[in-house]
Amino acid sequence: MKSITPDDGGCLDYISSFLAKKGFKNEILTFGEVKNLWSIHKADGPLLIFLGHVDVVPSGPEEKWSHDPFSGFDDGEYIYGRGTGDMxxxxxxxMSALDRLNLEDLNYSLAFxxxxxxxxxxxxxxxxxxDELIKRxxxxxYCLIGEPSTIRKVGDNIRVGRRGSVNVELEITGKQGHAAYPEKVDNPIHRISSFLxxxxxxxxDEGNDHFPPTSLQVTNINGGVGAHNVTPDNLLIKxxxxxxxxxxFEKIKSEILEFLDSDGINYKVDFDSNAEPYYSKLGIFTEVVKRSIKEQCEFDTTLSCSGGTSDGRFMNKTGAEIVELGPKFESIHKIDEKVEKIELERLTNIYHQILINLNDATKR
Ligand SMILES: [Zn+2]
Structure with a gap:
């Protein structure tokens, strides 16, 4: 199904009807142009949410793909397509793991x-x-997020947090002039070199056991009028x-402002905190996931907080214990995104084991 963000491409109807047959109560919560599925099977016990997204990034040039990016082409070993890995x-x-369960046996509530x-x-x-759930x-x-987390073998890496992200747009102003008369110009490119x-x-920072150190990448520098002998009036940096x-976010902002001020630069700057970091508490659910992976794969998983951002940062507001576990992330967002069929089978087995082990862990 072609579900380029924010279009769900019919995926939510498909999942809803599967869950309705299982006895889940479905609700479509629409905000702006976005449809969200909230579906719950209630029991007398704690609540586990499976969190996911059906929207995908665009395919990029379709002719570069080995197979139609929206056909779900199966070559026997791999399934190709945008969104196969993510997510x-x-x-x-x-859904397959759920299909193997008798929901009446669960002593916890399960929601999608x-x-x-x-x-x-x-x-x-x-x-x-x-926000709506908190209001209600x-x-x-507990929350399980099916985002791709695997490095080499399914289950080898799970995420219990994510880094935050800040975008900065900076404009440095100077004075345009002839390159041959340096005393008459104020070159913003030279001005910015020590700041950069x-x-x-x-x-x-140095990071910690689960977080890699904070990293900064300059993603764009734009300045100059295109002539060899003219210095620019301004410079844009992202x-x-x-x-x-x-x-x-506040600390980052103040340190950058301090650098700019100490260099005596004329600037305008815009900070956009597009994601707060989150770090889940580690409790019985993390233990259940670790044990389930060990039982199914016979190796110990590693806990990390690497990768881009995820919706875990929003779920964190509920105070839930959050674990992200999914297939390999190697090919996501690329041309020829794909998942190995055996990988999907193993992931289903792990999910199934988690659902069973959580039942044991929450038995009263
Ligand atoms: Zn994703």
Missing amino acids: KGGIGCF LITSDEEGPSKDGTVKVV GEKVD EKITKKVW FNLRYSPQLS
Whole structure:
């Protein structure tokens, strides 16, 4: 199904009808142009939410793909297609795992929160549904996110947090002039060189056991009028930081402003905190996931907080214990995104084991 963000391409209807047959109570929560599925099977016990998204990023040039990016082409070993890894594969595996269960045996409530606004602005998706759940007084205990997390073998890596992200847009103004008369110009490119050196060499933090150190990447520099003998009037720079909870948006902002002020630069700057970092508490659910992976795969998983952002940051507001576990992330968002069929089978087995083990862990 072609479900380029924020279009769900009919995926939510498909999942809803599957869940309705299982006895789930479905609700479509619409915010702006975005449809979100909230579906719950109630029991007398804690609540586990499976969180996912059906929207995908565009395919890029279709002629570069080995197979139609929206056909779900199966070559016997792999399934190709945009969204197979990120993250319809994870959703499909969780549905198959659920299919093997007798829901009447569960002593916890199980819900699906599936959005179609994760790859886009993420303004009318999980964030709004979470607010609605909080408003309704729904207590969320555990959350499993099917985002791709695997490095080499399914289950080898799970995520219990994500870094935050800040976008910075900076404009430096100077004075345009003839390159032959340096005393008459104020070259913003020269002005910015020491600032760039400082922000790119700075050790923002060392990270911690689960978080890699904060990183900064300059993503765009634009200045100059195109002639060899003219210095520019202004310079535009964009950079992005991925930061751990050791830092905060405010701290990043103040340090950058301090650098700019100490260099005596004429500037305008705009900071956009597009994602807060989150770090889940580690409790019985993390233990259940770790044990289930060990039982199914016979190796120990690693806990990390690497990768881009995820909707876990919104779910974190509920106080739930959150674990992200899904297929390999290697090919996601690329040409020829694909998942290995055996990988999907293994992921289904792990999900199934988690559902069973959580039942044991929550038995009263
Ligand atoms: Zn995703």
